[in-house]
Amino acid sequence: MENAHTDERRRRILKGAMAASGVGAAVGLGLLAPRRALAAWHEESIMARSVDKGLKAYLGTTEFERSDGVVIDAPQVAENGSTVPVTVESSLPDVRSITLYVEENGAPMTSIYEFGPRGQPYVSQRIRMADTSKVVAVADSGGKLYWNSRKVRVTIGGCGG
């Protein structure tokens, strides 16, 4: 049961990553280090039940500071909670990874992006959101962690005058 769930989650993540490579301008162009991104599964982070635990498992720390150098673009109100378009980019130097979380999802971590030395820290993907939540992005810039967040509302819909 547990394994089936994990597999399903992996498949979903893989699907997300594939979609991202199709959608994002920079992501699919070899700037991402694919071997590391797809080979290392970071099982513990991905399955973590909180943002803190996920970060701790992946990066070994939960110490990070808020930065305008991490820019998240996502709709204020999702048109469809099942596929919410989100882009993250960073102007910070030496960005080695960007991790993305949906705070209110059962398993908040949605993705890990690792960048090679010449990588452009820009990612674009669709995420699945169960409910209104903050979307959190954490960038590892030269070993220090910076984050930003953006609220995305998921609504029942209907009732447009």
Add this chain to the structure above:
Amino acid sequence: MRLSRRDFLELVLAAGAAGGAGLPRRGLAEAPKGRDWQGIPEGFYDTPPKGNVHLLHFSDIHGQLKPVYFREPNVNLGLHDFRGKPPLLVGEALLEHYRLERWRPQAHAFTYLDFEAAAEAYGRVGGAAHLATAVRRMRAERPGALLLDSGDTWHGSGPALWSEGQAMADFQKRLGVDACTGHWEFIYGDRRVEELVAELEGAGTEFLAQNVLDRDWLEPIFKGYTLHERNGVPVAVVGQAFPFTPIANPRYKIPQWTMGHRLDRLQQQVDQARQEGAQVVVLLSHAGMLTDMAYARRLRGVDVILGGHTHDPVPAPEVVEDAEGGRTLVANSGSNGKFLSVLDLEVRNGRVRDFHYRNLPIFADALPPDAEMQSLVEAAYAPYQERLSEVVGEVDGLLYRRGNFNGTFDEILARALLEGRDAEVAFTPGFRWGPSVLPGPVTFEDVMAQTCSTYSETTRTELTGEQIRAVLEDVANSIFNPDPLLHRGGDMVRTAGLRYAIDPTRKMGERISDLEIGGEPVDPKRKYVVASWADVQQPQDGPQAWDVLAEYFRSRGTVHVDRPYVPTLKGVDRSNPGLERLA
């Protein structure tokens, strides 16, 4: 637009005067028909042209090709920063704000006051043929005038629905609309919209929507703006479709299109139009007036926003200042063909220097029908006339829909759903379209005008008490949100079988309380049978809402019109200028 403070004040006063106080007070064309209501004065439609750029605007006709009655609300709450501010004013408070006199045609057009008697006195409003006469007259006096339509034109009546919007596109072509945008237009599905848009374009009517993009590639589906050279002045019109269409209406009808405010893109469109030489930039919007005013504060270089969606007619525009001190005129023209806005701009040395505005009520009895448009309307009705003319029942009171919490027509519709679908609770969406019906016979046409859409199938489902509460919270969070950019429009969902209290001033999750079903407190865990219609998630196969409503009338003959149920209102003082006579 750059105006000095003094200019600005003078203009506002001028606009106020043009809106009503300046109308002739003596020499009425005819004796008053109603109790105290004064007749329509001679020269009511005299609007001497001024300036060199002329804009004519209407919105939210909702398929009403024939004249109708439409009662404006007595509850249209302004909260937080918007308390007592236009357009969230009703009745006496609205008259006072705009210095309109009671018992005059304008007072009837813009308010619910003494509605039945006034409606008897002034007759029906709107109608394609009467609107066409007004447009023709304004155009004759204003060569080069641009005619703009903010959308919700293709939907709302039997002929509009059954012709999949064709009857309304034909109306737009005949009227000579220069540019339009959309919202309920999209319920016909992407392919049909593209078909009709191509047809309109061929006739010189542009469908503009800068914020409708391909879901994957974010490429525009429609033109964002057009440039029109009028009387030597380049005028840009930028279109903004209803940003929440894929949330408020079925996304599955337009699966590949995404919308949203797209304000960065909107600013780019404005900047680009300016670079191409536009001296006047007009935003043709279907976002709702409060949202339009929020746009005006954020955008730069927009002179005028003419909008719709929230069905709030204003007698004078709001002048909104942006961060850099530029001023934008914002006006909404109301719904159901009831109004035609006439905005004259004086543009000199590349800038708007002055404006004159009137939002003219279209009184069908005071404007003879345009013969050509009349025959178009008759042709559009011909295939359906027999079905639409059926008298399904009779009512002993006024039927109306508009208002934040309920109306008499929705009260009956909710009861019809409860009974017709054998449920414990009924929900009916707080749509703002749907004309009013005076006491007397109710026709199938009236029923269609309250219920018609491409997804009007009724549903019967089980929801837990907690889910029912969540529905109410979700809708309330849209209507009463302090941030106008989160307003989806519409009014509170109407209910039967369910009672509750609402404090609209609170936050998401805290507004709704004291829920009762069948007189008992709601159990959050228990499942209740809920009837509803117009589901936006997926196609349904229940009986159509119009059949359920028509059957309710047919089975009774005469339906007594009660005070509509309104929830217990908390946190809002009785002196709120958006609240009068709450039952």
